[in-house]
Structures are given as structure tokens and as C-alpha cells.
Amino acid sequence: MPKSKAVADGKQSAQLRPADRQQIINYNTEFFTQHNPFIRHIIRRTRDFLENTIDPSKQETYLKKVEVQLLGEGEKGANLLPGYLMDSYQTAEEFSECLAQRIKSAGFMRMLLLKRMGSSIEAGTDSNKVTRRRCN
Incomplete structure (x- = not known):
């Protein structure tokens, strides 16, 4: 398969030697856990980071804090339903x-x-x- 091609047709795997097929199976588990394109390209940030870290380009936090007022769990704090x-x-x-x-x-x-x-x-x-x- 040429280096310029990223995806192989499934039928081509039948043409591989048994040793090469086994090598692909062995790499399969490691490849998808360590080289998953979604995981490699996603930048994970916590709410704490986004609310408390200053974005240098805007000179303000990445995310404004949202304050929530909890009304309580008991009868006094409950909202009445229509x-x-x-x-x-x-x-x-x-x-x-x-x-x-x-x-x-x-x-x-x-x-x-x-x-x-x-x-x-x-x-x-x-x-x-x-x-x-x-x-x-």
C-alpha cells in the first residue's frame, strides 16, 4: 500500500500473508487505545480550569461562572408545580x-x-x- 493512501480496502487484507494479518491483529488493540484520532485531537478542560484561567487574547476567563441558588430538598424549598x-x-x-x-x-x-x-x-x-x- 502506498504511503499516500490512508485507508485500505477490506478485501486487500485477504491478500496479506498470515503472519502480516496476525501482526495487524496484534497492533489493533494498542493502536486504537493509544492512537485514537478523536482522543488525540480533543483538548480536555475542566470547568474549574475554564472558570479560573485567564484567556491571554481576551484578558478574561474562558468561561464565566454561573452561580446557582439551590432551593432545597424539603417541602419549604420545593417549587410548586402548575x-x-x-x-x-x-x-x-x-x-x-x-x-x-x-x-x-x-x-x-x-x-x-x-x-x-x-x-x-x-x-x-x-x-x-x-x-x-x-x-x-
Whole structure:
């Protein structure tokens, strides 16, 4: 294969001597773990680095810090859900209880439903419709 060519046709491997084929198999594991083009060309930076290191070209940090105010885990810190989301949430809870009587993994299903509901109003509404049909 000429040096100017980067990819060999799969059919060409059948023309190799058995020793050469075995050598390719032996290099295969090492090559992909140590010479993966995606890993070699990706520059990994942590959030801490991006928020605290000054970019010399702009004289400011690479990433502005985003401050988050946590509301808490208890009843006092919770956000109230609007009516339609509360309805979906309660339906998902009812479905999870119904499902718990049939299978052991109901807790996992409950978590998935509630995460889906929390991802968007549309996803919550769709889940609400599906769970009502299945539980009844």
C-alpha cells in the first residue's frame, strides 16, 4: 500500500500473508487505545480550569461562572408545580404504585417517568397519557 493512501480496502487484507494479518491483529488493540484520532485531537478542560484561567487574547476567563441558588430538598424549598404538571406527576406516582404490584423494578420506572416529565411540559403530557392507558 502506498504511503499516500490512508485507508485500505477490506478485501486487500485477504491478500496479506498470515503472519502480516496476525501482526495487524496484534497492533489493533494498542493502536486504537493509544492512537485514537478523536482522543488525540480533543483538548480536555475542566470547568474549574475554564472558570479560573485567564484567556491571554481576551484578558478574561474562558468561561464565566454561573452561580446557582439551590432551593432545597424539603417541602419549604420545593417549587410548586402548575396544575397540569401536578396532574402528570400524580398520575406517574399512581402508575408507579400500580406497577410496583406487578414487577420489582417499579422504582426505576418511576424515576424514568418523573425525569421525563421534568424534561419538558410536552414530555410530561405524553407520559401522562400513556400511563393512564396502561394502569387502567
